[in-house]
Amino acid sequence: KCQYSLAKEIARKTTKMIQLNRDSKFEPFSTIIEPPGMKYYSSNNFFMFKSTEASYNKLLEILKNKSVSMIGLVGLGGSGKTTLAKEVGKKAEEMKLFHKVVITTVSQPLNIKRIRDDIIDQLSLELKEESDIGRAHRLSQRLRENTTLLILDDVWEKLNFEDLGIPFDEIPFDESYKACCILITTRSKEVFTSMPCQSIIELNLLSDKEAWTLFTHYAIITDVSSEALKGVARKIINECKGLPIAIVTVASTLKGKTIEDFELALSRLENPKPLNIPKGLISPYVCLELSYTNLTNQLAQSFLLLCSMFPEDYEIDLEDLFRFGRGFCIFGMFGTMENARREMHEAIDILKSCFLLMEAGKKKKVKMHDLVRDVALWIASKSGHTIFTRTEVDQGVLKNDEIMKDTKALALWDKKGYDFLNYKINCPKLEILLLFSSEGGLKVLDACSQSLEKLKTLIINPMLKRDRLFLPESMKSLKNLRTLCLRNQNLGDISFVERLQALEILDLHDSSLEYFPVEIVELKNLKLLDLFQCELEKSILGYKVYEVVGKCLQLEELYLYFVNYEVDFPYDVSFSKLQRYDIVNTNSFDLRRTRAMKKYALSRSYVTVENFISSSIKDPFIRAEFLHLTNL
Template sequence: MEVIVSIGEKISECLAGPILRRARYLFCFKQFVRDVEKAKQELEGKLADMNKRKEEADRKTEEIMPSVKKWLGDVNAIFGDVQKLQQELEERGNKCFNVPLRYSLAKQMEDKAKQMMELKNNSSFEPFSQLIQLPGITYFSSEQFVDFNSRKSAYNRLLEAIKDGKNKMVGLYGMGGSGKTTLAKQVGKKVNELKLFEKVVIVVVSKSPNVHNIQQEIAEQISLKFEETSRLTRAQRLSLGLKNKKILIILDDVWSKLSFEDVGIPLNEGCCVLLTTRLRDVCLDMDCESIIELPILTEEDAWALFNMHANPTTISKNEFDSIGRKIVDECKGLPIAIVTVGSTLKRRGVRVWESTLQKLQRPLPLDVKDDFETLYAILQVSYDNLRSLLAQSLFLLCSMFPEDHEIHIEDLIRFGKGTLKLDDNIYTMEDARKEILITIEKLLDSSLLMHTDKQACVKMHDLVRDVALWVAKKQGQAILVNRDVVSRMLVKNETLKETKAISLWNLENNFKLSNQLYCPTLEILLLHSAGGFFEDLGGIESLKVLAALTFSFQWIHHIWTPIQWSMPQSIVSSLMNLHALCVRGIALGDISFLCQLKILEILDLRSSEFDELPAAIVHMKKLKLLDVFACRIKKSPLEVIEKCEQLDELYFWDGKSVITENFSLSRLKRYAICDSTFASLDPLLMDPPFLKYFDDCIEALRCLCIQGFKVSTLNSSMKDLIFRANCLWLKNCRWDHNDINSEIKHLGVSHCPDKRFIVDNLGTNFPQARQVFSHLITLRLTQMDSLEQVFQDSSIRCSLPKLQELHVAVCPKLTTILTHATVTSIPELRKLQIYSCENVKWLFSYSLTSHCPSLVELRIWDCLELESLIGEEVALGDRLLHDMQDNPCGNEAERAFLVVTAKSFKQLQNHEALMTLFLRLKHVEIKRSGRRMKVMFEVQVRGTLEGEESIEEPLKLNLCSLYLDDLAELEYIWKGPPQSVSLYRLEDVSLSKCPKSKNIFTFAIVTSLPELRTLEVVRCKEWEGIFCEESLKILSSSSNVCFPKLQNISISGSNKVKRLFTYSLAFHCPLLEGITIRDCSELESLVEEASHEDILLGFSN
């Protein structure tokens, strides 16, 4: 008996643990509910922190690491599981007598709570993100490349030399301006397209090579960061970064032998160098295995190029042929000469043409080397043809900037105002600005300046720059631009006696300009340095412009550390004739002595640091422009600025000063004034809003960013600043649309809780209402809690003929974005972004779709109630667009983002104007929106569905990229009859967290994807494969390659996919390079076992 009891006790002990654990699931049920909720809240807090870090990474153009992406995906997935679990709990969990159910729910809650705590505890990621790879050589446009017959041989020889693999050094030489850079870029783009190298890198070397800059440019293009500072150690680091990598390095504009050891370029089995130079000897000195000459243009090609640029409209055809042929002959086949001369003759009369020919035929100057005699003479003709003394002076001013430098137009205006010979009747900055801008256009039209990718910058071809410096010297206006000059060379140097301008860029940190310069005619001194400038300076009494810069003009503000330099006060006596002083990015301390400069017109202290703006500046009556934008000022300067009634232009933002309602400066013609609160307006912005648009307003920028005002009660001066602004942001303000200029270009409104409409109909007459926002380019509406509509009702209908970008964020009461009832037309709208508008159901009314033909980019985030892109059913006979509320085909209605339907396919094609939105969109991104949306794009053709009509020509969509993320009900991306739609431009597709989506490519579009390059699928639980069964049948029977450019496929977190490809499908992806698969537990094989028919098809193909 004792034995039995002992055994029983032992059994009880063994069973007690499991029984108690299971009993907890029944008797501690509410505790499990609380544990889940607590774990969820803690994880939500951690997720919010991670999302902030992600937003910061996005702002820095960085991409988060794969481990972070996986963590975010796991968090979103488990939140979805917990939501379903909590929903089941609400529906069934209260049935206390259902013991198995409560047991099961409790056990699931325990598991989810543990998983959430694990995710919270494992949320430390270092590194968190990395820089997104730059586009490299593909960044450059091919517009300047003309495929002349005389160029084909050099192009093909270059390409073959690089493809050969044995040539590690390839040289391309030819005269300056012959098109070497353009040809090298075009070859680089072709090499990149053919995937001959991992990367193509291009670096401009120039006449005075800066090894530090060359190292930096190469490193940035291969995503290498230097920790080292010395040239030698950076060279070693760069060499390691390039070692064993297959990289083509294009060294452009090389003038002398460059030591690869000093730079850090290893000529290993992977690297190949293509250099361009004017001198064949450089190719020989650098041991190029293949040397290719770029000849001048043939007579036929030269004449064709001249025709492209001269484009005569003011002379007869006979005169054009007679004189033009002779001019082209004098240009000796040099492209830059032909383009330059041809551009200067455009729209000129026959006398100018004859005069130009005579000048080209004159004897050449004796001081020009034989190699460049023709070109210098030709370019001087273009200079002479400018006729305007202002244009010639501005042309010479542009040569003060370094080779290949992108010259900001604002720098030309500020330096030019102080030194150029403007008309006597030009008194204001506004007049001077207009005159200089007109002159810049003349130089651009004459091809003496070039456009850049930046709208507010211009560039001077290095050969044109050489000619400008030669002309300046010949005319007794010598310009010294040697960046390698030693300071002692500038002291009492007789050769500088006639120098009009000195421009020294990229000076070493230890550079110091010594005490006395012997430059009695010096008018401009431009110093660019990362260190000091000068301790004292004399002998410059004629100086009109002094610039001590750490950066060229820019609006975008970056975190910076001003260099420490105390501008010597003793220099003032030498600056009494100074008209413009520009000191940027420098810690100055006390600047009160500057008030002694009585005739100073421009004071530019941008991004500098100083104690205070001296009160005596009020008495500088000649001062027209004050720039203290992005300055660190210990004492707020607003009180002093308000008293500077003499100013024409003001640029102010210091990140801490608050604009008051009494602020008053009535004379301002151009201004950018930003309240400190805008530093944190948007977590993605470190700068005040709209900075990226400022460069579009070079002539007439009037920007005001204010907060906390009732506009109707402001003083007249402040009202005037608001009304005249063409770039305006109102935060937490009370205002009416009548307070805003009808010609405003950029408008932002945020945190105005009582604002129901941007424009309402109270006190508005109909004719004036049509002019509201007629010049608007950008509209941003942010955190407007009461906003119901942009416009109130049909009594206010306005056209938005220039609106290009519309951004709406966090407007919870907004249900629609734009309707034809209030907006008649938006022909230029290109970008539409909607964020966190929880009640928006559709974006456009049906009747407005044909009036927005330019929309190409659409981004929608966190709009859960979104039903479709287009709403407002309109009875127009055979409707082409509708929101699927009824069912024209007799099937079960499905929610579709955008659907096109008609009785016949022919009818669709005949009404293309009404399908503008469907056909023109290029970039679509939808995230966490449309919770009931099942279909993205659908084409319904009733006749075709019934077999009554065949499709001859599919609808061609311009879609280039499609990103769909976290769409819970989405089943289909494309739906419609076979071959009804052609996605002939689609390159990138990403599908993420769409649990009901089974395939990407349905039979409707599977054979119309010739440009598809990347395909990504992430955490789509029901996803079964890339293609549906019908698609696979079509592909297996098709003899045409359907995916000729597909390169990368990435699949992760999709557990139902069993195989990616069939045997026959491999034929359709000839360029496929990489397949990435993660967390696909049911995957059996990449390629399905081939059938006999598949093998036969493969042989036949």
């Protein structure tokens, strides 16, 4: 009777709740916190020289003119266009010339969707439309409502504003469309010939006095420095030809060095070997090469070249860089993964201090200036270790033995779905092969992999998980392979990993497997295993996943989470050598993800346990300096 009464009460209240929900007309009262805008960008490295100030003031005056819809800022790569555009945007925002200031990098190849989504994100728009045309129309509507300054940085070709969702092309000079003003930065004036740019500002190179001020700041040359050193410094500055990026990078690498180091740098600048350098860029190339040569940390040099493998303006994830670099064998042969990671971070800090790398917008990511990337690729090429990286490439180029014979790293980005590498690539020196697809469905045939005996790193990463990935037999027996990264893949049977005896890193993040690869126990050199967010299609009787992993005693890093494996994590599995780990457990009794163990920092062992019974408590708990237990 009691249960019957409760059931009736629940039914009555449910009906009442449905009625209230139908009749209520509450308006949303929460608002999204807008991004910080141009205040986000630091001005610490901005120098307001007279030459810069002239362009700065001209741009601000033009922005005050409501009849101007498009402005162009042109200058050499590395002349400071992006920095100046950001400073102008900050000032325009501060002066309230526009309701909103947005900056996005265009770069090449042109990616309309990414640019449009970047603008939408900075405007804090919540769009229900999923189609490109729907999102473009909605963005265009928003840009008509309030005044907006759009800074489109690093433009290389004519832009279709209609596809972007920018209300400009329809009636370019009609007053009703002045709500949106566009500031374009580019290296070439030819870009403006195909677009109705009403005013073009040219950013000049630095004068001798300005170049001296900039150089002495970064090289830390003071009044007490010797006259002899100052004399050599002036000659070095003369070789930099007034280009800010060349001056800053050269000066940074000479900071604290002796006069002998300065003289050696000058000698290299005065006697370059300018092979295959684009016209007009000999001086910047030679200066940036000197910055590379002056790096006393060989690991920093290697990572700079490795970073050039990524596309222009790409935000490089440092963990990816570590895993790819480990396979590239640019670390020491001995030592732990954690020590190697520390060495990498030290090298990256050196590169950032010399302005050869920059902080990216997101934490733990870096990016390269386009000119630095070009020089790094040039350095790699002339040293006989070519890095071939393309977003779009003709098959004929890959088949050309003369082009590919010295290639050490091959990175093909944004390959279209179901592309076949069904031809032999003659790359006897190839150590890194990276295939990235925005659509999924990449396939590699045996003919492609017959000359890859020296391959140490293989990365295949589609954005979409489609058909099953079939690797050719020759790729399943690569004796020198150290890093295998097959993310977001439908892998099927991967028992072949047993043959990859040199493997140190196995990264199958977010992939589906036919069954758990018990063969990993045979990989005695395996140090990092990433099976996070993986899915098992089948289970085999007679063994348990965690018990198999527990037999990999040499593992130093483990990232483990099977989304459909409903077995409790055992408390008696020993992981005595683990330095970093993230182990998540999902069981049939509690469908929530429970993080059994997590630790990312060596200096402070941090273990979070939400379900004490299902946690490994032997070695990690004994070593923990900080222990947090909940829901016991």
